[in-house]
Amino acid sequence: MEKELEHRFVTNLEKHQNIVHKICRIYTNDQESHNDLFQEITIQLWKAFPKFRGDAKFSTWMYRVALNTAITLYRKSKRGIKTQDIDTVSFKIKADEYNDETEQQLKLMYTAVKQLNDIDKALVFLYLEDQSYKEISETLGITEVNARVKMNRVKTKLKSILNP
Template identity: 50%
Template sequence: MKNLEQEFLQLLENHKGILHKISRMYMDDVDDRNDLVQEMTYQLWKSYQRFEGNSQFSTWMYRVCLNTALTFFKKENKKLKTDEIREDFDRLDEIDSFEKENQLNHFYKAVQKLNPVEKALIFLFLEGKSHKEIGEDLGISEGNARVKLNRTKDKLQQIIKENGYEF
């Protein structure tokens, strides 16, 4: 049991960015984000013994965390721009940290206005997942993933413009 726990903790440490990105996509409030990270960690540990290694740990972790976030979001009843969004994230590295944080906050505020499935689509897109991988992760066809992602990018772009969040 000790080895299993150590193995899990090491994998969790290696991929902890997934927890924080997903929590920030789904929750605006810091306390809510912390609660979601805790819930995702609990669900990951609870289901880790069933992880068979048929996929990469990070892929399995995405699925568990996204499903947990969707459930958590519904339970709590809380409340893309096109391909340029990815370029904007790359450009953020060149901007001073205050401006970078400000722009990220605006982006996440815009993302907060998406529904849970749209948030998952954007998250997986920003993680560099292909349409096929997004479809597999969300249990939809590749074509459906492509259409939903394009609509979600358009919707996010509109939210960003309407709220003056443009970078």
């Protein structure tokens, strides 16, 4: 049973790992911090996975756990993110390399997004992931109307940051 659980987890994580990489990129400034946050999110996902009931899609659940982990760690220490050791977890995940060169055109956007507050960052991330306002509201725990209003305000903020 444990091996089946582990297999389902690793399969789902490998399939949706870009979600975690994108969250890491928003909340970190260098590759080492990115790797540390990726590791910490993976650990938190693994710890929470036995409680995943499947009421929502795996990716929606993953967004929520990953964003909550990133926001919590970011708020605890804005200078660096402290992580747990992964030695206690026995599975191996095939990680796709996150190639920064292929994402040059996104650098300006990421720089602007990093200037937003934590919730606005999460909102932009989910919006860019083509999540519906209903899915965004469920993930962030706000109403759908509030998600739409906040997104319009964030778009205005980003325009003013990118075009001073």
